[in-house]
Amino acid sequence: MTFKEYQKLSKETAIYPNVGNNFIYPTLGLCGESGEISEKIKKVLRDKKGEISSNDRIELSKELGDVLWYLAQIATELDLSLEQIAKENLEKLMSRKKRGVLGGSGDNR
Numbered sequence: 001m002t003f004k005e006y007q008k009l010s011k012e013t014a015i016y017p018n019v020g021n022n023f024i025y026p027t028l029g030l031c032g033e034s035g036e037i038s039e040k041i042k043k044v045l046r047d048k049k050g051e052i053s054s055n056d057r058i059e060l061s062k063e064l065g066d067v068l069w070y071l072a073q074i075a076t077e078l079d080l081s082l083e084q085i086a087k088e089n090l091e092k093l094m095s096r097k098k099r100g101v102l103g104g105s106g107d108n109r
Helices: 003-011 024-048 054-077 082-099
Strands: none
Touching (some): 003 082, 024 054, 054 082
16 A cells, blocks of 8 residues: 555545544644553553563554554645655755764754
């Protein structure tokens, strides 16, 4: 499956206020789902000494899927392509790698 296919199909499951003209709702959802991933990882560190079990992987995969869904909806709301976002992100990172500036801070380095 491509990002383009995922973005198109996931849009069919979007049910929230003012779909098609509401980037705020999926942005808040993305924050919530990211928090759920953080909580699961925190508990792995606290309770399991950082050892991730097969069940933890299954649960984290579900949460990462939710993050992907919200990311796709934000992109759709903003009329952006996940394919293009992924391509441009890799180009940026490869350029930083080539120039030896992967570490550091700031978007425009």
